[in-house]
Amino acid sequence: MRLYHGTNIMFDEIDLHKSKPNKDFGQGFYLSPDFEQALKMAKIKTEQQQEGTPIVMEFEVDEAEIKEMHTLHFDDYSKQWAEFILANRNNPTPLSIHDYDIVIGPIANDRVGVQLWKYENQLIDLPTLVCKLKYMKGLTIQYFLDYKRTPFRLQKESF
Numbered sequence: 001m002r003l004y005h006g007t008n009i010m011f012d013e014i015d016l017h018k019s020k021p022n023k024d025f026g027q028g029f030y031l032s033p034d035f036e037q038a039l040k041m042a043k044i045k046t047e048q049q050q051e052g053t054p055i056v057m058e059f060e061v062d063e064a065e066i067k068e069m070h071t072l073h074f075d076d077y078s079k080q081w082a083e084f085i086l087a088n089r090n091n092p093t094p095l096s097i098h099d100y101d102i103v104i105g106p107i108a109n110d111r112v113g114v115q116l117w118k119y120e121n122q123l124i125d126l127p128t129l130v131c132k133l134k135y136m137k138g139l140t141i142q143y144f145l146d147y148k149r150t151p152f153r154l155q156k157e158s159f
Contacts, residue, residue: 001061003031003143006042008052016146024112025103025144026088026096031059037107037140066102074105076139081105082130086116096146103144108133 014029021027032038035056042054074081084098085108091097109115112133119129 001033001063003033003059003061004035004038005029005031005057005059006038006040006045007055007057008042008046008049010055010057014145021094022089022091023144024085024088024108024142025105026091026098026146027094028103028144028146031143031145032107032140033143034140069101070099071102071104072098072100073103077106077130077134079126079130082126082133085112085133086119086129089113089116090120100144101146104141107135107140107142109135 016028019027019029023030032041038056039054042056046052046054072084074084084103084105087097089112109132115124115129115132118124118132119126124132
């Protein structure tokens with residue numbers, strides 16, 4: 001299986017320490033099976049950091065190896081998915097709230113912070129939060145990696 005990572009600076013090895021904390025599935029390395037989604041993320045990162053150039057890196061994934069890992073898989077938007085994102089986004093410590101090597105699930109929309117704030121302040125209920133977190137362009141899956149012996153092998157870079 002091929003997965004893509006959008007970035008603004010080329011690298012040779014995955015370094016989980018460079019990942020930002022408090023992301024949807026925690027601090028880790030994120031990939032997408034959708035080249036266009038990865039390209040969009042590369043452009044956003046380039047614009048935010050005002051350096052580099054949009055780069056999409058292609059990774060080959062050993063699916064058999066993934067099946068042997070401790071994996072959490074959300075097939076669709078759900079209450080459990082929204083609660084998992086909420087817990088990761090609100091994690092006050094540098095330690096992960098979970099012990100999964102890989103988390104696979106939908107990407108939340110670009111206004112995650114606003115929707116989580118509304119839920120935490122009881123302005124919306126959990127079913128409404130799930131609905132509001134749905135990615136506006138339809139279901140798009142992301143792969144989160146927090147694993148030292150990665151089955152993700154860099155294949156090539158694209159532009």
